Amino acid sequence: MDELYPPLPARAEGFLDVGDGHRIRCQEAGNPDGKPVVVLHGGPGSGIAPMARRHFDPEAYRIVLFDQRGAGQSTPGAGDLAANTLWHLVSDMEALRERLGINRWQVFGGSWGATLALAYAETHPSRVSEIILRGVFTVRQSELDWIYRGGAANLFPREWEAFLAPIPADRRDDPLSAYAELLADARVRDAAAVAWSRWEGATVSLYPQESFVQQYAEPAFALTFARLAVHYFTHGAWLEDGQLIRDAGKLAGIPGVIVQGRYDAVCPPTTAYELHQAWPGSELKLIEGAGHAVTDPGVLAALRAATDAFRP
Template sequence: MSNDPLYPPCEPHSWGHLAVGDGHQIYWEECGNPAGKPALVLHGGPGSGCTPGWRRYFDPMRYRVILMDQRGCGRSRPHAGDTVDALAANTTAHLIADIEQLRRHLGIQCWLVLGASWGSTLALAYAARHAECVREMVLFSIATTTSFEIDWITRGVGIYFPAAWERFRDALPAHLRDGDIATAYHRLLIDPDPATQERAARAWCDWEAAIVALRADQKPHPRYADPRFRLGFARLVTLYWSQRAWLADGELLAAVEGLGHVPAVLIHGRVDLCNPLVTPWRLARAWPEARLVTIDQGGHDAGDEATSGAIVAALDGFARS
């Protein structure tokens, strides 16, 4: 019998599109208690977009929850699955500026920040620049988008998935296989030929699905069946990874030393093969107010009850502060 740790589904009570410049409009929505503690959700990817499941981590009586779709994905406009124009003016710095613009638009002084996977990178980068606006942080499936992490997720982790990695590599033309894989895929994903784009998007998303699976019979997330999602997601991930998220290696690890006043809970699966545990372990060692919670049987996907329960417990704890 399942013991679902999540709160019941809820619907947003306000939403809209915010023009942030450069032709981009980011989608945002608000749910929970309008007088509650403000909290911002930063989704992964880059390019996955927010889904209703994110709302269920929060006690709707105690939190004012803000979800936003980052540039080029979800319900934001333009969408990277529709046009390469969505890739223009789309960098980590732009996303940080969007977060600040949304905070001011909603009249929020400071908020808790929840981020997962790529969203944890973005959360850390945002906090490094706007620490005065961050009250607490809850991060899970943690990544800092360093060169090591990108090389691991596109090459190194293939030692655990040799057949899937071979298919992933061989989907590239032979002359592109020995270089930077994210950059090579990005070239195909913006190729003028739609068939080339589609083949690359499918191969990229097949690899993403393979490396998050803890069981051989685990089904890919249904979102990968949508051609528009596949293309937009793959374009954005490869754009950011090819540029190492426009962050210097070690930049975020160094930055957390300046976040000593910000309490944080870092939640990570011990068997997360996409993002090895060493990343949050190093962050926790450098961050006096951070507590690392390791999920023994947890992988990268937060769908298991132990990981979801840890996220809810962390947010419940901060709701009382």
């Protein structure tokens, strides 16, 4: 963890009413007069992680974080699905930027956070100074099929069998829709959520780590994580298939760094490569010996190099 800056407490914290009955929890850390950066958590549903504040020089950056709708301490929580789409989250970011009086900010996100970062930047490019992405995910059908329809199963057959176990045998050709039904059934919802989340925990790191599996399988986390992920992915995140890469030309002129593990089994590097090809001026850093996890070898160092390079 030497690649991270020292632990950094939040300097300010509160809630922003974004409408539709939602209030998002927001934090600031670092220098209040520093360069603004907004940090987008993954999932959907994982919430603010204290470690996320440590990617940035606290003397140089004004670090903004928030729990997305239905996640973390935002209300209503526990994976609330009402008025909860990708475009609601994009609007929430704009409301937060305006509330904080920020003209332009750096956008930093990994995995699902990279999805939201791209959607926001392609919608509001004039509000973005730079973009840093990790483990790129754009919610194309091919990406969903890889992780939820048997692609990654070739690397993790035992874990895939456990992922399929809650699904009736005649529904296993479409695990996403099957999990949507399971998570809507109060009798089996909690067990299904744990099975869903354990699959992510098993595949996230280059070298399987039981600590990841246990973290993802914690029941309260798993329920929020599974409900939001299945909600978003069964709707293709309300994107046209391939939209975020198709529209990457809108990012021309915005400096960007893409950090991608060579052996990412959750979000394979082909997506990051195709995004890099479509985004003029972007830089792709393919990290050998790394998977999807931010703590895999070389990933934290590459992220810190990127944030340091964009320091004022």
